[in-house]
Amino acid sequence: MKKYVAGFLAGAVFVLSATAFADDIKSLVGKKIQGEAVVELNGQAVDTAIIVDGKSYAPVRVIGEAAGYDVSMQNKKIILDEKSSATVTAPGKGQSVEEQATKLNERISDHEDRILRLETRIVGLEDELLKPNYVDRGEKDIIAQYKLDLAKEKSLLADLKSQLASLK
Template structure:
């Protein structure tokens, strides 16, 4: 059903571009029927039938199929949820610029990986050793609090590393798309 609705939307978009030029020929035409568009038993929109062609609100049908719409000038651009709509800014970068940006982020990933590893060894792990080697120390509660703060900082560093890695993956995808 989803493929049918998606196909219907794409067909409507393609035909819509042609019908815009032929709009004057639709004036005065008889509506032959009114169809309900449903998804999973829920009404999404209504389509009118004129001269054997269905006309439905593109946004309502696209949203029902999980697609998003953007309008650029006189173009309506549909994309699925997991597909990003290319913007004018993203299209202006050359392959060389994307590769240079990728190299910078790859360096940052490498540095951040080393920082995370070193921080874990010198901060978190050291507090574990200190606490385990001095079980009778009166400062263990303070050491444990400091260890917890160090663990929070480590998690923040790991989050930053994951963000950089995601940026690297996104750039790899953009580069692959440009190469094809």
């Protein structure tokens, strides 16, 4: 009988401690994105961050690499290490014109890909709206958000292309 009571108490302690730990973990799943902000490094656009509940969430890899760090992930930890070489990867800081142009071309290509994906999604959702048995599941709001994102991506792309042109 004592074994059952001890087992019950041990189980209760385990369950209650797991519940208390779970309260500390916060998830962004289901939260609404309140906005986006352009992230700049030394006056140059690097990427965009999203804003959820008044906090901004930026892509660590892009920003870390732009700031001159090696970025890796190990055991669910993001690790930023200083690069062994003295060069910083922010455009215009210790790089040759060719290196800067290569970086800008990579970023331009990324933004062109994002624009293509957004345009494809918009067309697909607009096709859904035209179907005779269409039932509104929020597609119109999603299309509106995609169009805002598309405009921002096009603006960032234009900025990157002007930076590239200024190098030549």
